[in-house]
Structure formats: structure tokens, C-alpha cells
Amino acid sequence: MRLFTKTIAKTSRTLAASIATIVLSGLMSSTMAADIPTTYENSCAACHNSGALGAIKKGDSAAWNKLKQQKGMSALVNSVKSGMIQMPAGGLCSDCSDEDYRKLIDYMSE
Ligand code: HEC
Known part of the structure; x- marks a missing residue:
């Protein structure tokens, strides 16, 4: 049952x-290649859903908003594009535009 x-x-x-x-x-x-939730699931979710490798979790609004305030959105977009310590360049999205990354970051901040 x-x-x-x-x-x-x-x-x-x-x-x-x-x-x-x-x-x-x-x-x-x-x-547009895909909508933001789908792109998120296909690319970013692998790490940002669980917080794998120390990634900021989706839905952790406090952490995301702090990061946005400290670095600013364009710096965050650049981080994804060029990659970070553990995050591969592009965040596993090969056809994301800057605008897509901005939307994905907002999506994760919600
Ligand atoms: C392989 C795992 C992985 C994937 C896939 C991934 N990330 Fe990340 N992300 C991380 C980790 C880990 C960090 C924390 C910084 C570090 O250690 O690299 C991070 C940090 C970030 C940051 C903060 C950057 C900063 O300047 O502090 C942003 C924004 C971000 N990710 C966005 C994304 C987006 C958007 C996607 C999907 C297109 C994505 N990530 C896919 C692992 C990942």
C-alpha cells in the first residue's frame, strides 16, 4: 500500500x-535551448542540489543572496564561465548564455 x-x-x-x-x-x-529548470536539472543540479564538493545548495537563499551582494551578479556569472576550484568551466552547460547563467543563479537563490 x-x-x-x-x-x-x-x-x-x-x-x-x-x-x-x-x-x-x-x-x-x-x-532558447531549454527552459531554466530543465537546464538546471541537466547541468547545475549534479552539484548544487546536494551541495556536493562544497557547492552552495539550491534554495539556500541566505547564502546565495550574501554571495550576490558580496561579489555581484556579473562576477558570479564569470565564475561559472571560467570555472572555480571544483566547478568545471561552464558548469556543465555548453550552450548557456550569460543571461541563462543569471537566470540559473536566480533560480538557485529562490
Ligand atoms: C561539478 C559540480 C558543479 C556543477 C556541475 C556546477 N557547479 Fe557551481 N559550484 C560548484 C562548487 C563546488 C562551487 C563552490 C566553489 C568551488 O569550490 O568551485 C560552485 C560555485 C558556484 C557559484 C558561486 C561562484 C562564486 O563566485 O562564488 C555559482 C554562481 C555557481 N556555482 C553556479 C553554477 C551554475 C549556474 C551551474 C550550472 C550551469 C553550476 N554552478 C554547475 C560545483 C558545481
């Missing part, structure tokens, strides 16, 4: 995510 409930919950989450993706991709212009 518990397993069943879990499966249902998982399925409806996946379904909701797919619907969101379809709705979003319809709204996005064709020049």
Missing part, C-alpha cells in the same frame, strides 16, 4: 513536470 501510494505520487509529479515543460516550451522562443 505504501509502495502504491509512493508510485502514484511519483507518477503525478512526473506528469506535472512534463505538462509544465510542454507549457513552458510553448511559451519559450525557439532560439
Whole structure:
């Protein structure tokens, strides 16, 4: 029974995510590779979801806002582009623009 409930919950989450993706991709212009949540999942989440290797976690608003205040958004974008100690250059996103990185950083700060 518990397993069943879990499966249902998982399925409806996946379904909701797919619907969101379809709705979003319809709204996005064709020049954009992917929406921000998808890009996040495909690139940044590997480290920023769990805080692996000491990465600032997604959703840790306090830490992100402090970093934004201290360094400023353009410095943060440059950090991702050129890489840091543990973070690979580009943060595993090969086709992200500066604007994408800004949005991804805001997305992680929420
Ligand atoms: C392989 C793991 C990894 C991936 C993938 C990754 N990061 Fe990071 N990120 C880190 C780590 C670890 C740090 C902390 C600094 C360090 O040790 O390199 C960091 C720090 C940052 C910072 C702070 C930079 C600064 O100047 O302090 C930003 C912004 C950031 N990541 C954005 C991103 C974005 C956006 C993506 C996806 C496009 C991404 N990261 C993908 C591991 C990763």
C-alpha cells in the first residue's frame, strides 16, 4: 500500500513536470535551448542540489543572496564561465548564455 501510494505520487509529479515543460516550451522562443529548470536539472543540479564538493545548495537563499551582494551578479556569472576550484568551466552547460547563467543563479537563490 505504501509502495502504491509512493508510485502514484511519483507518477503525478512526473506528469506535472512534463505538462509544465510542454507549457513552458510553448511559451519559450525557439532560439532558447531549454527552459531554466530543465537546464538546471541537466547541468547545475549534479552539484548544487546536494551541495556536493562544497557547492552552495539550491534554495539556500541566505547564502546565495550574501554571495550576490558580496561579489555581484556579473562576477558570479564569470565564475561559472571560467570555472572555480571544483566547478568545471561552464558548469556543465555548453550552450548557456550569460543571461541563462543569471537566470540559473536566480533560480538557485529562490
Ligand atoms: C561539478 C559540480 C558543479 C556543477 C556541475 C556546477 N557547479 Fe557551481 N559550484 C560548484 C562548487 C563546488 C562551487 C563552490 C566553489 C568551488 O569550490 O568551485 C560552485 C560555485 C558556484 C557559484 C558561486 C561562484 C562564486 O563566485 O562564488 C555559482 C554562481 C555557481 N556555482 C553556479 C553554477 C551554475 C549556474 C551551474 C550550472 C550551469 C553550476 N554552478 C554547475 C560545483 C558545481
